Amino acid sequence: MKHIHRFLLLFALLSSSVAFGQITEDPEERRDQGQAPLKSQTPEGNPLPFKDRLRYGGGISALSFNPFSIGVSPVVAYQVTEHFVAGIGAGYTYTNWKNFYGGNLNQYSGRLFGMYEFIPNILPNLYAHVELDQRSFSTSGQLTVAGRTTGSSTATWLGATYSQPIGRLFAANLSFLYNVSYSVNSVNDQVLYGSSPFTIRILFF
Incomplete structure (x- = not known):
């Protein structure tokens, strides 16, 4: 026995x-x-397994020299299915306005996003893209924005992302997005998202 x-x-x-x-x-x-x-x-x-579906990366944005500005955007994404990716991201942008207005501008952001490859048999690697983006800014020195030193705004981005695979779980992602929450009358939106509700972005993850 x-x-x-x-x-x-x-x-x-x-x-x-x-x-x-x-x-x-x-x-x-x-x-x-x-x-x-x-x-x-x-x-x-x-x-x-969960760990084998995780995707890491990010990008550098807002790079300029007059005034000096640079931003970083780390991303962590999860391959939910063969055609659906969900993720979170953060961002920080520093701009030096001392030679112009006597101060610095700091921008912070956090976002949730989802990407769905909706017609893989016709256009592979093309994803519908939905994103919720929360941003805020603060100034230092003599710099103020419309008399304010802080502000925040929330954006809902809709659009498309073309993802060019570099490996099984890594790709170059080119996104064309539209901010449906954008208001031309909002000072915060002007500062945080620029003068247009459209954006083009490249991230690696």
Whole structure:
């Protein structure tokens, strides 16, 4: 009877090992078959672990020299399905206005976004893009904006992103977005989003 129990225990352990191996198998093996590597599952159709679906990256924005300005935008995204990506991002932009107005402008942002590849058989890597963006600014020195030293605004961006794959879970993403919440009468919107409700952005993740 003990031998039977040992055999069953050994069989259960081996079965668990095989199942774990299937889940964590590298989907890049599909390249050998002339197929694109899967993003959310193994070649056998099993879901990839959470950590193997995470995408990291970001970009540099608002780079100028007169006045000096530079921004950074880190991003963490998650491959929910083969065609849907959700993520979060943050941003910081520093602008030195000391030679013009005697101060600095600091902008901070946080965002949630979703990207859905809606016609992969016709236009692969083209995603519908929805994003909620919360931003604020603060000034230092003599610089004020319409008499204010702080301000904030929330934007809802709608548009499209073309994602050029560089690896299984990394790509160059070119986005064309429209801020449906934008108001030409809002000083905060003018400062934080510029003079137009449209934006073009490149991020790597």
